[in-house]
Amino acid sequence: MNGFDARLVYNTASQGYNAARVDAFPPSLTLRITAALDLAPGDRVLDVACGTGEIALCAAQKRIPGVHITGVDIAEDMLTIARHRAMQHGLTDIMFEKADMERLPYPDASFNAIACGFAVFFAHDITKAIASFWRLLQPGGRLVLATLGRNVFAPASGMFLDLAQEYVPGLDVCLPWRATEDITALTALCTAAGVTDPAVRHEEYASRLAGPSDWWPLIAGSGFRSVVMKLSDDTVARIRHQQDRWMHDQQVTTLTSGINFITATKPQGETRRALSALQEPH
Template sequence: MTGFDVQRTYDLASKTYNELRDLSSSLVTVTDTITRNLDISSGDRILDVGCGTGSVSLSAARLATGAGSVVGVDISQSMVEFARINARNAGVDNIEFIVCDMDEFNFPAESFDSLACALALFFSRDMPEVISSFWRLLRPGGRLALATLGRNILHPVSGAFLDLAQLYTPDLDVSAPWNKVEDLSHLRRLVEEAGTYERISLDHQDAVMNLESAKDGWEYLMGSGFRNYIMQLDKDTVERIRRDINEWMERNAIRHLTLGVNYVTAVKST
């Protein structure tokens, strides 16, 4: 049992993800940090790669006043549909959402003033090439704002889940795409080697998400990339793991999760 199906994972996870996006303090923090790092001005044209249900896109569009606009792209049709609904409900109209694979961009060179990619880069098939394409799409002086997952990913429920998943399904491959860029120094080198830049800055934040009940830990798994492993298991095994996770969290009075996020912000050379 191998492979990580990004599109199907997030098509299935989109509803739960969308419900959690404004409730999770850590996801709100990622949105706010990425938006701040973009340093948006009136009239800017912004590309949001791996836009999900539109949090960063909406935040950026509110700042890109005047002739400014945002294009949000995501490989998941379901995520994009939720993003369009969220934009419509928010009354934000200087925004467009497109179903697109980040490995297959066809936007013209130097067509954006800034580019965001929050918690999605590690899903690309060729990260060096994708980051090079980010640089090509930015005008001289444009800003690149990346966020990737660090070493704490929905800790401690994620580790408990993966251990149980492999215990009950020994042939399950639980290698995770996000582990490819958990090392902040490695992420910096990828950005440095992909293009020419004037400035680059790094940051790391560990956000704590408070849970109303032990059952909420399972909901975060269902609304994240861990859904990929859940959808490879039979229903009885999923229910067994869900029950074990809930009992374990209740028994140990676990009422928070930790999400580590790495940030890289860079400015393209003029």
């Protein structure tokens, strides 16, 4: 995604990422994604752009016999945290590797289930990325994607962006998730990638704030970090002070975020079709 360096942003945000995700979304969200993978004994699972391992670890903690899970991410700092978390939980049938989701180093039909949570929009070519996930699935395999919908961390995110652009006129703001926030466009991307009968659903999630300053960890530990990195320390301090006051005055105690879910099961004989979709120019 032009203007957004996911590796740099998430290496920088890695220390606050896990806390931000926990605060932003309830554990039921990760459980839902994992449940949709419909894991069975012996399955091979891929968690694409795994971050600190939330989905991969949730799947591994089910301890289904013979299930092996691989998590991949381009941010090594994220992977370091994921590996440490796996060790803490005593999980052995799980590994984390550095890999770009647009150049996944696996043969066709390598996995029975693939998840990608809140990351596919970082791909330079989203259709090609989804087609590569589909190609890596065995017939009968399950694909589960989650993307950010409209109004992520609203209203705090909107206020933050307004203030950032007020303090820095002409500020380049790149928010890649906007490419997949509309479910009609998202369905079209999946269909163009060769995904068979994708089921797409939008839901709203609420994040309760303990205090008027609690919006900041969500911004600093998420993709909005790309905007923060373009601001001086003094500007950040001014924005935080002004927004804290605004949050208090407006009595904002809850942030809302839209989430889009995509699920699909690969029919028998679909491997060649997915490979063709991957090779076609878009």
